[in-house]
Amino acid sequence: MNDSKQEPIIILKDVCKSFGDFQALRNINLEVNKGQRIVVCGPSGSGKSTMIRCINRLEEHDSGKIIVSGRELTSEVKDIDAVRSEVGMVFQNFNLFPHLTVIKNLMLALKLVRKMKKSQAKKVAMGFLERVRIPEQADKYPIQLSGGQQQRVAIARALCMNPEVMLFDEPTSALDPEMISEVLDVMIDLVEDGLTMICVTHEMGFARSVADSIVFMDYGEIVEMKPPDEFFENPESDRTKLFLSQIISH
Amino acid sequence: MNFEFYLILESIPKMLAGLGMTMQLLFLSSFFGLSLAILLLLMRISGRWFLCFPAFMYIYFFRGTPILVQIFVIYHGLPQFEFIRESIFWSILREPFGCAVLALSLNSGAYVSEILRGGYLGVEKGLHEAGMALGLSKHHRFFYVTTPIAVRLAIPAYSNDFISMIKATSLASTITLLEMTGVARTIVAETFAPYEIFIAAAIIYLVIAWFFQRAFGLFERHMSRYIKQ
Numbered sequence: 001m002n003d004s005k006q007e008p009i010i011i012l013k014d015v016c017k018s019f020g021d022f023q024a025l026r027n028i029n030l031e032v033n034k035g036q037r038i039v040v041c042g043p044s045g046s047g048k049s050t051m052i053r054c055i056n057r058l059e060e061h062d063s064g065k066i067i068v069s070g071r072e073l074t075s076e077v078k079d080i081d082a083v084r085s086e087v088g089m090v091f092q093n094f095n096l097f098p099h100l101t102v103i104k105n106l107m108l109a110l111k112l113v114r115k116m117k118k119s120q121a122k123k124v125a126m127g128f129l130e131r132v133r134i135p136e137q138a139d140k141y142p143i144q145l146s147g148g149q150q151q152r153v154a155i156a157r158a159l160c161m162n163p164e165v166m167l168f169d170e171p172t173s174a175l176d177p178e179m180i181s182e183v184l185d186v187m188i189d190l191v192e193d194g195l196t197m198i199c200v201t202h203e204m205g206f207a208r209s210v211a212d213s214i215v216f217m218d219y220g221e222i223v224e225m226k227p228p229d230e231f232f233e234n235p236e237s238d239r240t241k242l243f244l245s246q247i248i249s250h
Numbered sequence: 251m252n253f254e255f256y257l258i259l260e261s262i263p264k265m266l267a268g269l270g271m272t273m274q275l276l277f278l279s280s281f282f283g284l285s286l287a288i289l290l291l292l293m294r295i296s297g298r299w300f301l302c303f304p305a306f307m308y309i310y311f312f313r314g315t316p317i318l319v320q321i322f323v324i325y326h327g328l329p330q331f332e333f334i335r336e337s338i339f340w341s342i343l344r345e346p347f348g349c350a351v352l353a354l355s356l357n358s359g360a361y362v363s364e365i366l367r368g369g370y371l372g373v374e375k376g377l378h379e380a381g382m383a384l385g386l387s388k389h390h391r392f393f394y395v396t397t398p399i400a401v402r403l404a405i406p407a408y409s410n411d412f413i414s415m416i417k418a419t420s421l422a423s424t425i426t427l428l429e430m431t432g433v434a435r436t437i438v439a440e441t442f443a444p445y446e447i448f449i450a451a452a453i454i455y456l457v458i459a460w461f462f463q464r465a466f467g468l469f470e471r472h473m474s475r476y477i478k479q
Contacts, residue, residue, distance in 0.1 A: 058379050085385025095380035099398045099476050108394060109384035141476040154380075161384060 007070060008033045009165050009196060010055060015064035017050055017220075024050040025061070026220040032165065032198060037191055039207040039228075040200045042217035043243060048200040051217070052167045055198070056087040069164055085113050088158030088166040092173050094150040096142035096157070102129070103138040106157045114161065128156040132186050148179030152186055159190070166190075168199035204247060208232060216240050257446035258453070261437050265454060268433035271347075272458075275419040275429060278351045280412060283358030290363035295370060305363070312360035318421050320357055325349040325425045350422035354415065361411050369404030370396060402473040409466035413459050420455075430454060 010032040017025040024047045032038060040048045053059040054066060057073050057080055066073045068083050097105050106125035110116045116124065129135045132152040134145075142150055151171055158166060171187070172180045184206050191197065191210045201207060207214055207228060214231040216223045218239045224231070235241050293305035312320070328334050328343055335344075342348035373396050381391040423432035434451040438444045 056383055058382060081382075081385045081387050083385075084383055087383070089380075089383035091376060091380065091383075093376050095374075095376040097377060097380070097395055099402070109386055112387075112390045112394065113385045143477055157384070 006034060009069060010198075011065070011067040012051075012055075013065040013067075015051075015054060015061045015066060017047075017054060017059060017061045024220050025054070028064070028220075028222055030215070030222065030225075032196065034164075034196055035194050036196055036213065037211050038198045038213050038215055039211035040198060040215045040217060041202065041204070041207060041243075042223075046217040047220040048217050049169050050220075052089075052169055052198055052200060055167060056084050056089055058089075081113070085109070085161050086164050088161060088163035090151070090154050090158055090166065090168045090171050092170040094142070094147070094154045094174070096150055096154055098142055101139050101141055102134075102145070102153050105142070105153060106160050109157075110160055125156075125160060128160050129153070131159065131189075132156045146179060147175045148182045151175065151179075151183045155183075155186060155190075164196065166195055166197040168197060168201065170200050170202070172201065172203060202247065204232075216243065218243070254443060254446055257441065257443050258450045261434070261441075261447050261450045262454065264437060265430050265433050265451060268428055268430035269454070271422075271427060271429035271432075272416075272419050275347075275350055275354060275422055275427075276416055279354035279358055279419070280415055282351070282355035283362055283415075286355060286359030287362035287366055290359060291366045291370065294363065294367060309360045309363060312357050313364075317353065317357050317418055318424065321350060321353040321421055321425060324353045346422070346425040346427050349425060350419075350427055354418060354422075357418070358411065358415055362408065365404050365407040365411060366400065368407060369400035369402075372403040373399045402470075402477075405466065405470045405473060409463065409470070412466065413462060416458055416462065417455060 008031040010030070012028050012030040015025055015028040016023070026047075028047075028051055030038075030051075040051065042048050050059055054061045054073075055068060060075065061073075069086050071079075071083055073080070073083065096102075097108065100108065103122065103125050106128060107118070107121040110121035110124055111118065114121075126135060126138065129138055132155055134149055134152055134156075137145055137149060137153070142153065145153065155171075168187070172183050175183065180203070184203060187197075187199070187206070188210055199207075199211075209228075211228050213225055214228050215225045216231070216235075216237075216239075223237050223239050224235065226235075231240075232244065235244060290305045290308065293301040294309075296302060324343070325346060328349075334340060343352070377395055377399070378391060381395045386394070419429055420431035422429050423435055426432070428436065430451060434447050438447045441447065
């Protein structure tokens with residue numbers, strides 16, 4: 001492990017977050033190094049999404065520290081847009097811009113944030129569409145694509161920015177069953193090429209095959225964090241055991 | 251009572267003399283109204299109370315009072331004030347045409363800004379977040395993501411308002427302007443045939459409304475091309 005000396009890309013230290021009376025995150029501590037693949041699982045309402053949404057400040061944490069690529073996220077951070085452009089995010093509902101064609105969805109931030117010329121942006125965008133195996137859909141509008149194709153476009157759109165880390169917020173939860181594997185296949189592909197990611201998902205098979213750590217959350221806490229084999233074979237906490245028995249019994 | 255069908259046919263060409271004035275009122279008021287509406291919208295969504303509150307009060311006031319009252323207040327009321335008579339706006343405000351355009355613009359601005367706000371609020375939250383996650387600045391998100399979608403969402407309601415505006419221009423006849431309804435009233439005074447003449451006026455308004463309805467329909471179709479499967 002030669003990158004053990006490197007500064008982690010993401011550091012969360014004692015992060016807390018409440019929505020009114022509801023405490024969504026309780027003292028979250030997590031470090032993510034380059035090349036690490038972390039899968040986050042847990043029952044709904046356990047704070048998984050809130051945690052990753054805090055990392056690119058779609059939610060603001062109340063206390064604790066979040067450091068992304070060496071920059072601490074605070075309310076004073078003026079260059080939050082710059083931090084966000086280093087963190088790719090894929091949403092459950094794809095969130096493609098409906099009024100832009102597929103290729104233009106990818107080109108928008110390349111032009112506006114990366115200041116690329118149109119021709120260069122198009123070339124980069126096309127490269128990533130090939131990467132997610134749908135270059136032939138470039139000139140269609142999002143609504144003309146299937147859910148699985150839309151999610152692959154969303155992945156390509158985030159990758160375009162060449163982020164240091166990718167956050168996936170339940171990327172397959174809104175998909176019909178037959179489309180889940182085409183999205184997971186693309187993600188496995190990316191992981192094999194060394195993508196750093198945090199992925200919230202209920203796809204345990206996927207978690208097992210790609211994660212190097214599985215984080216289990218419940219009631220806003222990280223209950224345990226282990227390599228997949230240990231996590232599935234030898235869970236420590238009763239809450240983890242209960243969760244695993246619930247998802248496996250169906 | 252006698253219904254003289256030929257009077258309708260005869261009066262239509264005469265009334266068209268007022269068409270130019272109707273169109274001027276319509277286009278000028280819609281243009282200034284839309285500009286004002288955009289300003290009011292930006293104030294309302296700014297999140298700052300000292301911008302938000304005046305815009306809110308403005309909208310409340312102009313939606314809550316009849317256009318006819320607004321026209322009268324501007325036409326009969328403003329000249330009472332010395333400072334207005336001495337201001338540079340006096341050359342506009344002393345003419346009934348300027349007063350009518352002002353009243354219609356102020357009124358339409360209030361309604362249209364609410365229409366635009368509806369469109370703005372209709373844009374999915376997830377799309378804002380997707381823009382943020384890509385590192386787009388607030389301004390970039392507003393111009394490249396929110397606005398094009400909000401415009402599409404606002405078109406049906408806006409076209410409704412525009413068509414209301416066609417008819418609202420007829421109120422300008424109450425302050426001596428000879429737009430179409432004004433011309434119609436003059437003809438009625440000569441012929442004593444209100445029934446036929448006003449039917450003729452209604453026919454012309456219907457034709458104009460049909461024309462704009464169709465234009466907005468095409469525009470809406472164009473803007474919605476990406477939501478058709």
